[in-house]
Amino acid sequence: MKKALNNIFSRNRPIGDFRQKINDREYFDKDDRDFDVITHxxxxxxxxxxxxxxxxxxxxxxxxxxxxxxxxxxxxxxxxNRTRNILTPAPRGMIVDEKDRALVKNDYSYQLVCHINKKRDLDKVDDSLFALIDIPREEVWKQISNSDYTGNVVLKEKIEKDEALILKKSLILFQDFEITPMFIRTYPYRNLSHLLGYIGKISPKEVEDRPSLIVNKMTGKSGIEEAYDEYLQGEPGSQKSEVDASGKLIRYLSEQDAKVGATVKTSINLDLQNFVSEKLSQVASEMKTNAVAVVMDTRNGAIKAMVSIPDYDNSKMSGGISNEEYQELLSDKSNPLLNRAIAGEYPSGSTIKPFIASTALFEKVVDDKIAFDTPAKIELGQWSFPDWKDHGMTDIRTAIAESNNIFFYALGGGWGPIKNGLGPERIKNGLEKFGFGKILGIDLIGERSGFLPTKEWKKEATGEEWYIGNTYNLSIGQGDLNVTPLQITAATASIANGGTLYRPHLISEIKKEDELISSFSDSDFVISKEVMPRDTIRIVQEGMRQTVTSGSARSPFANNFPVSVAAKTGTAQFGNEDKTHAWFISYAPYENPEIAVTVLVEGAGEGSRVSAPIASDIIRWWSEHRG
Structure with missing residues (x-):
């Protein structure tokens, strides 16, 4: 048995065959010793x-x-590698007036786009493609190499629909070239050009800051288009397709529609804007001059109309104006690209007097009981300071109503019973409270601050001292004082509403797909709740009302005028040719003010004769159409 078992477990037995069952028991060799029985x-x-x-x-x-x-x-x-995702431009959002009437249009058109960015890839394109699109291969490469946005280069724009459909069908064989929609921004109302602005092609810097613009390719360049571009930009769509190794279309996989940008609702009343433009243009054309008008809601600072003449064709600017045409605009002496309402800086003339009066009352230089005789002129040494007539006995209300220079000389620099006038420093401080000499912050790019002269400025600028004559001139809105029509409208509104200075604005709300993104309350636009105490404001209001009932502006508002008005005329000297700007500021209704109206006609003479009748027509129209 042992020998037999040794044969089974001999060293010569192949590996892996070392087990053997005997009588249903399993045994193995263990160092040539006797066998142990394994039960498992x-x-x-x-x-x-x-x-x-x-x-x-x-x-x-x-x-x-x-x-x-x-x-x-x-x-x-x-x-x-075998799918292609192509982004498509989105329609720009709408801009509407307070009644949701469209102020802009998106005209639908087509463009030819090339997605090649390497010359070797262009060299592989069949010659038939270039014959089809009618652009030589060399010109295509030139456009690609000169573009800042290779891989998405527009070769042709404003392709008519019929031609676009033919090209689109033919370009199926050339997947690096395609017809995509484009939207041409147009503006039906030229008188809104300074407010709406225009759009133009994106610059490399704009793409660097906002890469998404590379698809829509256009961005706001001025006006509301620029100020609210972030909201007006639409969201590009996309088209995903399957292509073979050569780039030929196999099938469309998915498509996502582009989303139109948000709708910006403004405070502008289109009918009022058109009426103001018509009246102002007529006078400016007859007098061969420039003009500006602003209508503001006194209760919140909302702009209801703003016209600057001359205007310009912003549809042409957005559609692609030639360099020659653009240079012609820039060299035009009338400066049509300037929004005179926010960036025109003018001597104010007597329209500054209500704000000088407010400051003098606040500083207790005068009160509403003081009255004194005011001759046709006063003399200080060798200098003479005239008025336009002898006003006789005058208090502060009458001084505002009759635009009495002598009275305001006294308020500013002292004279007669007023021994110590305000002086240049307190005049400056008072005018700053009303927003003069500052950027008010309207939601348009390009607002200017005007200028308030000081002793320090004069010394540095001219090397001369500040004289009493400088203070007298400042007190009646002459000399080096400059204001913008927007500033003086906002300041007038603050008198009208009892002392609150509002930030002028055009925005009302922003919506996207019927969802309200941004809305605003009146309190959002408050600059100062009380520029002056109400008792002080009340006296000035009464003086401005007298301007219409018995003062320098009574004629345009006579004959049962439909609404009560408070106002101030202004005739501002400028230059060395003895010319004057015709100013008029006003608000209505006097008892419960809603609008402030400013009219300025450049170099047109007296405000009472030229600008007041225009303001009268505007207020009459407003009173008949408000609802």
């Missing part, structure tokens, strides 16, 4: 076998990773 199976642990198994496990795991995990990634890459 128990494999021998062999180190080489274990290492071999571990090696195969690791190898299989690695193969799994390569075949499965990397296969997924490789499949994703392969998918990307």
């Amino acid at each position: 199976k128990s494999p021998i642990v062999n180190l080489g076998v274990v290492l071999a198994i571990l090696f195969f496990v690791v190898l299989l795991s690695r193969l799994f990773f390569l075949q499965v995990e990397e296969g997924i990634e490789n499949n994703r890459i392969a998918e990307g």
Whole structure:
């Protein structure tokens, strides 16, 4: 038995065949000793076998990773290589007036776009393509190489619909060239050009700051278009398609429509804007001069109308004006691109007097009981300071109503019973409270601050001292004082409403897909709740009312005028040719003010004769159409 078993477990027996069952029992050789009986199976642990198994496990795991995990990634890459995602431009958002009437239009058109950015890829394109699009291969490469946006270069714009449809069908064989929609911004109302502004092609700097613009390609360059460009920009759409290795279309996979930009609702009343423009243009044309008018809501600073003459064709600016035409605009002496309402700086003339009066009352230089005789002129040494007539006994209300220069000389620099006038420093401080000499912050780019002269400025600028004559001139809105029509309208509104200075604004609300994005309350636009005490404001209001009932502006508002008005005339000297700007500021109704109206006609003479009748027509129209 032992010998037989030794033969079974001999050293010459092949590996792996070392077990044998005898009588249903399993035995194994153990160092040539007697056999032990095993009652269950128990494999021998062999180190080489274990290492071999571990090696195969690791190898299989690695193969799994390569075949499965990397296969997924490789499949994703392969998918990307045979799909193309093309972005399409979006329509720009609308700008509407207070009654939701459109002030702009988006005219639908088409453009030819090239997605090639390497010359070797262009060289592979068949010659038939260039014959089809009627642009030589060399010209296409020139446009690509000169573009800041390679891979998305517009080769042709404003393609007519019929031609676009033919090209689109033919370009199926040339997937790097395609017809996409484009939107041409037009402006039906030229008198809104300074408010709406225009759009133009994006610059490299704009793309750097906002990469998304590369698809829509246009951005606001001035006016509301610029101020609210972030909201007006639409969201580009996309078209995903499957192409073969040569770039030819296999099938469309998905498409996402472009989303129109937000709607910006303004405070402008289109009918009022058109009426103001018509009246102002008529006078400016007859007198061959420039003019500006502003209508503001006294209760919140909202602009209801703003006209600056001359205006310009902003549709042409947005559509692509030639360099020659643009240079012609820039060299035009009438400066049509200037929004005179916010950036025109003028001597105020007597329209500054209500604000000088407010400051003098506040500083207790005068009160409403003081009255004194005011001759036709006063003399200080060799200097003479005239008025336009002898006003006789005058108090502060009458001085405002009759535009009494002598009275205001006294308020500013002292004279007669007023020994100590305000002086230049207190005049400056008072006018600053009303917003003069500052940027008010209207939601348009390009607002100017005007200028309030000081002793220090004069010394530095001219090397001369400040004289009493400088103070007298400042007190009646002459000399080096400059204001903008917007500033004086906002200041007039603050008198009208009892002392609150509002930030002028055009925005009312912003909506996108009927969802309100931004809305505003009157309190959002408050600059100062009380520029002057109400008792002080009340006295000035009464003086401005007298201007219409018995003062320098009574004629345009006579004959049962439909609404009560308070106002101030102004005739401002400028230059060395003895010319004057015709100013008129006003508000209505006097008892419960709603609008402030400012009219300025450049170099036109007296405000009472030229600008007051225009303001009268504007207020009459407003009173008949308000609702």
